[in-house]
Amino acid sequence: MRKLGIVLSFLAALGLWPSVVMGQGTIVGPGNMILCPKVATIAVGTTGLTQVAAAITGASISLCGWHITNTASAGTFTISYGTGSNCGTGTTVIIPAQNVSNNAPATDHIDFAFFTTPVSQALCVNPSVATIAVVLYYNQF
Numbered sequence: 709m710r711k712l713g714i715v716l717s718f719l720a721a722l723g724l725w726p727s728v729v730m731g732q733g734t735i736v737g738p739g740n741m742i743l744c745p746k747v748a749t750i751a752v753g754t755t756g757l758t759q760v761a762a763a764i765t766g767a768s769i770s771l772c773g774w775h776i777t778n779t780a781s782a783g784t785f786t787i788s789y790g791t792g793s794n795c796g797t798g799t800t801v802i803i804p805a806q807n808v809s810n811n812a813p814a815t816d817h818i819d820f821a822f823f824t825t826p827v828s829q830a831l832c833v834n835p836s837v838a839t840i841a842v843v844l845y846y847n848q849f
Contacts, residue, residue, distance in 0.1 A: 742770045744820070744821060747846075751841060760844055763791060763830040764848060767848050769824070771846050772822065774787065774817065775813065783836045785806055785808060787833055788833075789802060
């Protein structure tokens with residue numbers, strides 16, 4: 709019996725004695741990644757705030773990325789959301805001005821969403837010059 713006490717004391721000193729296990733706390737955020745099977749485009753020729761994905765009442769738009777090209781030497785674009793014609797009401801910029809040129813397209817695309825708009829908002833792009841073409845990867849539900 710004395711040997712058992714010594715062994716138990718030794719295990720407790722090493723931290724190998726069973727302890728109370730706490731349950732996992734509340735998980736914050738979605739349990740699943742949001743994939744983006746939809747594509748929205750703007751052809752060359754558009755400037756100013758332009759809607760690329762229309763709002764659906766009660767639905768959010770999740771953005772996975774973009775590929776934006778420019779046939780001119782310089783230009784910028786922003787990505788935003790809002791309501792009304794071409795996101796003209798409550799416009800909120802989510803991707804600030806990014807440079808894009810004819811020798812350096814702007815690409816940022818991952819497999820799952822990194823941003824989700826509030827519900828009932830449209831997704832818009834604001835190309836600074838008429839030589840920019842846009843492809844956005846998104847989901848909406």
